Amino acid sequence: MDRRHFFKRATTAGIGAAAATALAAPAIAQEQPKITWRMTSSFPKSLDIIFGAGNELAQIVRDATDGNFNIQTYAAGELVPGLQAADAVANGTVEMAHTCSYYYIGQDPAFALGTAIPFGLNARMTNAWFANGGNDLINEFLAPRGLYALPAGNSGTQMGGWFRKEIVTIDDLKGLKMRIAGLAGQVMTKVGVTPQQIAGGDVYAALEKGTIDATEFVGPYDDQKLGFVKVAKYYYYPAWWEGGPAMHAFFNLEKFNALPKSYQAILKTACASANTSMLANYDANNAVALRKLVAEGAVLKPFSKEIMETCYKAAMEVYAGLSEKSPAFKKIYDHQQAFKKDSYLWAQVAEYSYDTFMMMQQRNGAL
Template sequence: MDRRRFLRQAATAGAGAATAATLAAPAIAQEQPQITWRLTSSFPKNLDIIFGAANEIADSVKNATDGRFTIQVFAAGEIVPGLQAADAVANGTVEMAHTCSYYYIGQDPAFALGTAIPFGLNARMTNAWFETGGTDMINEFLAPRNLYALPAGNSGTQMGGWFRKEINTIDDLKGLKMRIAGLAGQIMTKVGVTPQQIAAGDVYPALEKGTIDATEFVGPYDDQKLGFHKVAKYYYYPAWWEGGPAMHAFFNLDKWNGLPKSYQQILANACASANNKMLANYDAQNATALKQLVAEGAILKPFSQEVMEACYKAAMETYAELSEKSPDFKKLYDSQLAFKKDAYLWAQVAEYSFDTFMMIQQRNGAL
């Protein structure tokens, strides 16, 4: 090949490469637009693990997009009250929320199954159900409401709450005024409790003054911060109403559908990471907090078998009633019930056997 021919071919190749680079830049820009969203949380900033999940999602998305997709996080009350977060997303006030599905059971009891129902799934089962079709079922239910949701946190099984007196029999619950809401409140009504809905910041003075006799909240790590053990020393377990409550990232469906596929995947990955981290953080922090609470005077008490059985019966009656009223509740409940039957069959074979043996070693000081 002569020198002139070589130079002509090299110049042509160089021009082609430059053209390709010119064409590629706008294509990449179109796929990675500059977007700013607002996220309203249902939680206050002092609940750092729960509220912190929203910040983790925002940070992950910002880092994965080199700052082209940013999410501004607002605590409960800064844009809308915490229990109106999903409504704000649906009507387009904000693009996104971090909240619990069961806050919205006033619209349809089926919302409860996105978070937890009494005597429902534990945390691992909840995540397994989501991964094997549950998330699709939840989003089929949410779509007519202009919502899309992804799991974004789980506290694990919570505590049964703080009581000013001992609860030994089902009769001890009758006439009790307890801060508890949702389906658990409906079930407690059946066994004689008067449910109260009180904002988190008002619970301590209500307990102190005797306006209420008991309250449920989350678990040792969060409960310790609120000081409930100073005014209601009996700390019961477990929270049969929240075996593995999930938090979700709720998205405005139109806004979600308008995102590039790459941004949707980045958001999904960020939510999955936050989901895992929240449960890990609670597992890591609750043990220390529980020991500190007991050292400061909290008295740990299990709910009696009589109380558990009575509440379980009331829950089954409630689900039968709700299944007749809400086809969506029945569809989701039946799916979780079938999943739960097989999940507990497997859990007792290996997981429960191993954990029980290791717990015995812990109690015997052999660890």
């Protein structure tokens, strides 16, 4: 090949490569457009594990897109009230929210099944159910409301709450004013409790003044920071109404569907990470906080078998009534119930046996 012919071919190849680069650049730009979304949380910044899961989600998305997809996070009340977060997403005020679906049972009781119902699934079972058809049913229910949801957190089984007096029998619950919401409130009503809806920031003062006699909240880590032990020393367990309460990232369905597929995939990965880390953080911090609470005067008490069985019966009556009124509730509840039966069949064979043995070693000081 002579020298002139070589340079001619090299120049042509260079032009072709430059053209290819020019064509590729717009395509890449289209795949990763610059987008800014707002995410409103139902939680205050003081609940750093729950609120922090939303921040983690946003940071993962930001990092994975080199900052092209930026999600700005806002605490409850900064943009909209915490219990209106999903409504703000549905009407397009914000693009997404980090919230609990059971806050919206006033619209349909089926919303409760996306978070937790009394005597429902524990955290591990909840995640398994979501991954095996449960979350598809939740999204089928949400779609007509313009919403799409991905699991983005779980606190694990919560504590049964703080009481100003000992609760020994079912009669001790009668006449109590308790800060408790959702379907748990409906169950408690059947056994004589008067449920109260009080914002988290106002609970301490209500207990201190005697406006309420008891409150449920989350668990030791959050409860210790809120100081409930100073005004109600009896700390009961477990929260049979929240065996594994899930939080979701709620998206405006139209806006989610309009995202590039790569962004949708990144959001799903980010939500899965937040879902895992929240439970891990509570598991890591609750034991330490529980020791502190006992040192500060908390008196740990289990709910009696009588109370548990009476409330279980009341819950089944509530579900029977809701299944008659809400086809959506019945469809999702029946699916969850069938899943729960198999889950507990398996759990008692290996998991329960192993955990029980290890707890005995812990109690015997052998760990």
